[in-house]
Amino acid sequence: MRLPSTVHIMEVGPRDGFQAEKAWIPTEKKIEIINALSRTGVPEIQVTSFVHPKAIPQLADAEEVLGKLDWLPGVKYRALTPNLRGLQRGLSFKLDTVSVMLSVTESHNRANGNRAIAETLREIEQMVPVARKAGFDIVGSMICGFGCPFEGEVPPSQLEWVTGRYLEMGISHLGMADTIGVANPRQVCDTMARLLDKFPQVQWSLHLHNTRDMALANVVAAMQAGITRFDGAVGGLGGCPYAPGATGNVATEDLVNMLHEMGIETGIDLDKMIAVAKMVREVIPHPLDSFMVRAGKRTDLKPAPKEQQKIT
Amino acid sequence: MRLPSTVHIMEVGPRDGFQAEKAWIPTEKKIEIINALSRTGVPEIQVTSFVHPKAIPQLADAEEVLGKLDWLPGVKYRALTPNLRGLQRGLSFKLDTVSVMLSVTESHNRANGNRAIAETLREIEQMVPVARKAGFDIVGSMICGFGCPFEGEVPPSQLEWVTGRYLEMGISHLGMADTIGVANPRQVCDTMARLLDKFPQVQWSLHLHNTRDMALANVVAAMQAGITRFDGAVGGLGGCPYAPGATGNVATEDLVNMLHEMGIETGIDLDKMIAVAKMVREVIPHPLDSFMVRAGKRTDLKPAPKEQQKIT
Numbered sequence: 001m002r003l004p005s006t007v008h009i010m011e012v013g014p015r016d017g018f019q020a021e022k023a024w025i026p027t028e029k030k031i032e033i034i035n036a037l038s039r040t041g042v043p044e045i046q047v048t049s050f051v052h053p054k055a056i057p058q059l060a061d062a063e064e065v066l067g068k069l070d071w072l073p074g075v076k077y078r079a080l081t082p083n084l085r086g087l088q089r090g091l092s093f094k095l096d097t098v099s100v101m102l103s104v105t106e107s108h109n110r111a112n113g114n115r116a117i118a119e120t121l122r123e124i125e126q127m128v129p130v131a132r133k134a135g136f137d138i139v140g141s142m143i144c145g146f147g148c149p150f151e152g153e154v155p156p157s158q159l160e161w162v163t164g165r166y167l168e169m170g171i172s173h174l175g176m177a178d179t180i181g182v183a184n185p186r187q188v189c190d191t192m193a194r195l196l197d198k199f200p201q202v203q204w205s206l207h208l209h210n211t212r213d214m215a216l217a218n219v220v221a222a223m224q225a226g227i228t229r230f231d232g233a234v235g236g237l238g239g240c241p242y243a244p245g246a247t248g249n250v251a252t253e254d255l256v257n258m259l260h261e262m263g264i265e266t267g268i269d270l271d272k273m274i275a276v277a278k279m280v281r282e283v284i285p286h287p288l289d290s291f292m293v294r295a296g297k298r299t300d301l302k303p304a305p306k307e308q309q310k311i312t
Numbered sequence: 313m314r315l316p317s318t319v320h321i322m323e324v325g326p327r328d329g330f331q332a333e334k335a336w337i338p339t340e341k342k343i344e345i346i347n348a349l350s351r352t353g354v355p356e357i358q359v360t361s362f363v364h365p366k367a368i369p370q371l372a373d374a375e376e377v378l379g380k381l382d383w384l385p386g387v388k389y390r391a392l393t394p395n396l397r398g399l400q401r402g403l404s405f406k407l408d409t410v411s412v413m414l415s416v417t418e419s420h421n422r423a424n425g426n427r428a429i430a431e432t433l434r435e436i437e438q439m440v441p442v443a444r445k446a447g448f449d450i451v452g453s454m455i456c457g458f459g460c461p462f463e464g465e466v467p468p469s470q471l472e473w474v475t476g477r478y479l480e481m482g483i484s485h486l487g488m489a490d491t492i493g494v495a496n497p498r499q500v501c502d503t504m505a506r507l508l509d510k511f512p513q514v515q516w517s518l519h520l521h522n523t524r525d526m527a528l529a530n531v532v533a534a535m536q537a538g539i540t541r542f543d544g545a546v547g548g549l550g551g552c553p554y555a556p557g558a559t560g561n562v563a564t565e566d567l568v569n570m571l572h573e574m575g576i577e578t579g580i581d582l583d584k585m586i587a588v589a590k591m592v593r594e595v596i597p598h599p600l601d602s603f604m605v606r607a608g609k610r611t612d613l614k615p616a617p618k619e620q621q622k623i624t
Contacts, residue, residue: 001501001536107616150616182610184573185532189313210525212610213566213603214573217529220497224313254525261496261526291525298494298524304419304462 001224006265008229010044010205011037011252013280014065015080017237019049019056021284027061027068029283035070036279037234040272042252044076046099046231050086066093078139082113087127091134098136099175100124103143104162107150108179112143121165128169137173139205140166145176146183146191156194163199173203175231178218181211181248185221192225205229208250210236210289215250216258223264230255234273235280236289253277253292261298270297313536318577320541322356322517323349323564325592326377327392329549331361331368333596339373339380341595347382348591349546352584354564356388358411358543362398378405390451394425399439403446410448411487412436415455416474419462420491424455433477440481449485451517452478457488458495458503468506475511485515487543490530493523493560497533504537517541520562522548522601527562528570535576542567546585547592548601565589565604573610582609 014034018025037045047069053060062079071077071094078097081087090098102120103109109117124140131138142162147153159176166174176192183191192204206222206229208215219230232252239248253273256266270292277293326346330337349357359381365372374391383389383406390409393399402410414432415421421429436452443450454474459465471488478486488504495503504516518534518541520527531542544564551560565585568578582604589605 001498001533003498111617147610149614152611152613181607182573184570185529186313186315186574211603211607212569213522213525213528213563214570216525217497217532217570220529220532221313251525257524258496258526258529261494262498291523295493295523298459299464301464302461305423 003223003262004228004264006228006267007223007259008044008205009042009252009255009266009268010046010078010229010231011042011234012046012207012231012249013037013233013235013237013252015046015049015059016207016231016249017233017235019051019058020237020239021058023285025058025283027064030061030065031068033234033276033279033283034065036272036276038070038072038075040276041266041268042075042273043267044078044097046078046080049080049082050089051080051082052085063089081127081131083123084127084130087130090136091130095136097139098131099139099141100127100171101141101143102162103148103179104145104154104158105148105151108144108148111150124171125169128171138171139173139175140171141175141177141207143177144179146178146187147180149180156191159191159195160198163195163202167199167201172201173205175205175207177207178209178215179207181209181215183208183218184214185217188218189221189225192222192227196226203229205231207231209238210248210250216254219250219255219258232256235277235284235293237280237284248289251277251288251290251292253290257292257297313532315535315574316540316576318540318579319535319571320356320517321354321564321567321578321580322358322390322541322543323354323546324358324519324543324561325349325545325547325549325564327358327361327371328519328543328561329545329547331363331370332549332551333370335597337370337595339376342373342377343380345546345588345591345595346377348584348588350382350384350387352588353578353580354387354585355579356390356409358390358392361392361394362401363392363394364397375401393439393443395435396439396442399442402448403442407448409451410443411451411453412439412483413453413455414474415460415491416457416466416470417460417463420456420460423462436483437481440483450483451485451487452483453487453489453519455489456491458490458499459492461492468503471503471507472510475507475514479511479513484513485517487517487519489519490521490527491519493521493527495520495530496526497529500530501533501537504534504539508538515541517543519543521550522560522562528566531562531567531570544568547589547596547605549592549596560601563589563600563602563604565602569604569609
């Protein structure tokens, strides 16, 4: 197996996770969780989305959250800015990176962003100089890159076309998303190997939902293709309000556990990440999709039972 | 990725799944589920364990279940026979295969079988001629082959020693089990590649629990090492009464979904397997660990939403 020695993980729970929660999470709880995440050793956190509060009321407190965060050196802070107006809201903060938002299929882009791909691309083009001037790195997302809930399979030519459009705009850090958790390991390995080969100038990251339990297998397949950057959401939070059935990002603690067990470094303290997942559990009114919270670490050895009574 | 074109799946829900259920499953429900499984296209089913009824009361109806089954041609029926007495109980049935039971660590073998490995091996030696005379194929299990809840890591030399002992007794079909779900993909690939290389005469199968969400990743890693036989339990049933925290085999329907999505044939009708998982859900008094039951198939496309109202 061809595997990297280190992997970069971005924590997306405070954005992709919280936005899927219907019940209001108090602003101070959001801040508490993000601050705890920033002390796990995770190198990057997507802290919020500057989305219209009518679209996602849960993230209406974006400014307040960012205004009160502990901004720790050594941690990169990213926000999702779905449009120019969202980007303008982010300009007063010392963000390292903003993500721009584009689905690779017309029907999902319309469902998620309420407009055609061409319209979204025109707005991203307007956003680029604004973000660059503010000193923000820009990451272009490729939502539903491995499959669409409305259109099904995505032709490779479409992925290449979208990649090409991003590159023309000077955006070479791209995030391929399996938004609805349909990707399989062979597809991930083949797709990413082809994209890496065709666009060697792109720095790719993968955003994988665990809807059909293939996320960790897809991580391994992607690493074998040469990918070393992945998103995770603490506690397995997440979903997409406009992608029916899109339950749960891969849990950061489950991802970190697998990578560490494989001898791949992440810089993250697994115990601390599990502790944050348990904090999240207290805040969220439903069970978490976290295997590590449920099962504990491999190294949590049990005492062997005493001699059993012989059954005769 | 080096991948096989077909994979053999054994369904173990009626044995490894049912035995983990505390609440009594009526005998006729067991029979109904096994009969439904036998019509999914799955080539092999582990239908019960001839274990002492005081040890696992849930399987006390082994004879009644086997007596009333539809024995379909084309399906292989296997029982677990943990000792000579269990084997003798199985002799009156037209089983294709019996599994014998051995943990690769002393402490787990004592917890699971109440005796030392050497004692278990002596009894297996007595069982071999009896099983052969009855026309049964014998599969030797290697429980906790990837890690033990009491001892932790298992040295490769121990796996090789157990394999050698089985081979000396003429047992060359072996089942390596990640009983407590601690194996990681690198370990599975390396371990199985080493064993395949060292013992080319052995036909290996893998039995993987999904305790830490690595089962499907481990399947892919094992296939890359050359393994093509896997166990699954419908609905993700399972656990081990003597392995604390050992929740859930990999769900057969999740395994089949991944393999089919990867273009690997199993002979199983996924829709029928999901339907059996839903039957199981009606019988079991707790939620199933089945991603496919929860999320549905990738090809269950959704209608795209109508034009959304523009948020201004």
